[in-house]
């Protein structure tokens with residue numbers, strides 16, 4: 217059973233550590249190529265999350281030939297942790313990491329047999345029928361629904377039959393998808409340096425998209441990720457001067473969607489700051 221997440225800090229801008237800001241091609245990649253997830257949100261440090269993903273992979277003790285790919289890997293935290301957990305069970309794992317951002321990929325931890333590929337998840341033709349296992353965390357939500365479908369179909373295509381794909385991503389409570397998408401856009405604006413039309417489907421929506429992409433959904437676990445605007449500022453994810461803009465947008469949204477306050481346990485945490493507890497889903501899908 218997964219627990220809910222404690223508060224944590226967001227990613228740090230790499231610019232502060234002298235990283236170049238030139239190795240990206242799209243808005244989303246620009247955002248993530250320029251952050252160092254040195255701390256990351258608290259959910260990044262939760263071993264129960266990695267254990268759940270590893271368990272869902274369904275890898276047998278001592279299994280050979282596990283070809284695992286981390287999609288939208290950033291610096292590869294999920295793929296590395298899951299590969300390590302599977303190796304602990306004696307499996308032989310060849311991990312690959314695909315991301316738009318060469319900068320983020322350059323931070324993937326060294327490890328046996330691992331490969332990194334700077335590529336767009338919407339164009340992965342060269343890996344057709346390659347992977348036995350795939351994981352993706354907080355990457356698919358970053359693009360509009362049409363592009364999400366392209367990514368999920370591509371994921372299906374690059375996997376072998378019987379392959380297991382574990383998707384960990386944000387999920388909207390029923391009736392609050394419009395709130396969730398608008399909140400993401402408000403945050404993107406306040407964060408300042410990029411803009412994408414995120415889409416955070418409901419669980420039903422994610423299931424439907426997975427099925428349309430050719431997967432059978434076999435298991436879903438729910439958890440949460442608790443964040444607060446103070447931590448976003450502390451970790452330089454959001455400029456202090458932009459908190460007010462974000463908070464005003466959030467308060468306007470709460471007037472339109474009063475149910476969101478309870479569903480996201482939204483509360484003031486001193487001064488202008490807010491705490492938000494996002495629902496997160498871990499979905500296991502199998503390629504038949």
Ligand SMILES: C[S@@+](CC[C@H](N)C(=O)[O-])C[C@H]1O[C@@H](n2cnc3c(N)ncnc32)[C@H](O)[C@@H]1O
Nearest residue numbers: 245248288289290293315316336337353354355
């Ligand atoms: C929030 S970060 C998550 C990173 C990592 N999955 C983790 O959980 O630590 C989202 C990542 O998705 C990547 N991404 C977004 N759209 C992508 C696309 N179309 N193709 C490849 N990577 C993409 C971004 O570059 C970024 O590294």
